[in-house]
Amino acid sequence: MKSYDCVIVGGGMVGAASALSLAELGLKVAVVERALPQAFEPGQPFDLRVSAISLSSQYLLEQVGAWQQISQWRLCPYKRLGVWEQELSYAEFNSDDIGQSHLGAIIENRLIQLALLDQVKNHDNICLYCPDSLTSFVQYEQGVDIELSQETVKAKLLIAADGANSRVRQLAGIGTTGWDYQQSAMLINVNTGLEQQDITWQQFFPTGPVAMLPMPGQHASLVWYHHRDEIKRLKTLSLKQLEQAVMASFPKRLGQVEVLDRASFDLTRRHANQYQKQRVVLMGDAAHSINPMAGQGVNLGFKDVKALQKVIAEAIGNGECWHDPAVLARYEKLRRHDNLLMMSAMDALYASFSHPSLLMKGLRNAGLFIANRAPVLKNKALAYACGL
Structure with missing residues (x-):
């Protein structure tokens, strides 16, 4: 049975970025993904699914080596954001006001995932299982036994990055609160x-x-x-x-x-009742799905990625057992309040303008x-x- 430090279920934008950020720490990582996205060709029509990538998310993509490829493909940076109901109340935000060249970039989700997976495939510390999927898992004191459709593997940490209907979250018995x-x-x-x-x-x-x-x-x-x-x-x-x-x-x-x-x-709106249960950690849409009104969904997921990397890096640096549940609990402490704040702000905005x-x-x-x-x-x- 193959053994890894981390197994990440879901090779989308958040899962692939998490794999790269943890592999940078020297951890041996496996990514489980059902299917690869369609390859990019310059003449392709634009995809419908796009994201407004913030500057913070851009820096993460640069850190893991994906931004360079995305820039060679296609993206649209923007400097200004306009918001209004009546023309008299028009408000505009400009990157010049905060000393930045731009506020973010509009990018097709598929291209972000493709660029990240290109880095995943070429990383010595990462093994990509694709096409493959999670069947079940069993947690015990020192790790997790994970049954995939093709084989069984072991890990010290299982990460759920498998979307709003997360199979990992369901099997871990983690409930959600939310509404339509x-x-x-x-x-x-x-x-x-x-x-x-x-x-x-x-x-x-x-x-x-x-x-x-x-x-x-x-x-x-x-x-x-x-x-x-x-x-x-x-x-x-x-x-x-x-x-x-x-x-x-x-x-x-x-x-x-x-x-x-x-x-x-x-x-x-869906919010997991907990982000961590023993040696299972949730991130991205598996942990929180938000009203997309301000385009913050994947940006919150990338913040999760950086927070988990920070927690594990500090534990390794301090000589702690980085995969101990008490250490992993620090990740939830870092992210839950910030995610809840953004979700609540979007709900307040939605309620205000629909009144x-x-x-x-x-x-x-x-x-x-x-x-x-x-x-x-x-x-x-x-x-x-x-x-x-």
Whole structure:
């Protein structure tokens, strides 16, 4: 039976980044992934699933060697973030105000995963099991016996990076709390009449926001939040009909667009009741799934990656048993409060802008108006969102 320091179930963005960050510490790591993503070719259409990668997440990707490849493929950096409900309350955040060249970059999820997996495949301390999947596992005092579909392996630590419906979390008996938002989001890829922009923006409506994420060239990714029945109706439209609906419902600053593709997903919140149970650790969506309104999902997952690396590195440096459950518990202490704070902030934002009363509408627009004219407060919030 093969033995590893860590076995990570899930080779997505968070799982692959975690493998590389722990392998940097000299640990022997295995990654279990069901299927590899489609290889990149320059002429491919843009994927629907994209992420707004923060500066902090960019630094992690640079650290593990993936950013260089992503930069050679395609990404769209942005300097500004615009938020408003009414035009009078428009608030804009600019990277210049916090001394940075940009706030982040819009990147297709598949390209991030591909670049990370390229590094995983070439790392001497990492073994990739793909295609493979977890069947079961048994914890005991010194480690974990892990049964995969192909073979059984041993590990000192089992990491769940297998998504919101985590099999590892379920087998570990870790429950979740959360709810459905009774809303869905439609992702829409478009050609734009405008050249690549350096701004991403979001306008709020009682039914949910609409957002524009710039993509390379004359392309953009639109996000349309609405009640589930309305998103279902929009899904039945032809691309031309959807284009007309976008032009009627999105702000005029979007300009003329041509709809190329679309998909949708329901909005839910899930938070694991614990991030660590003996020698099992949860990270990314396995631990927390958040309202995607501010695009913080994968950025929170990358913060998990850095926190676990920090905890284990400090334990090794102090001569402690790095995989002792008491040491692993420090990871949850580092991350749970921060994740809960961001999740609660997104819920408060969602509740505020969906509230129909005129009083609430006046208060939230006044808040944006004031925030745009309070540079110290605005820049602190911006730096936090960037992970700085």
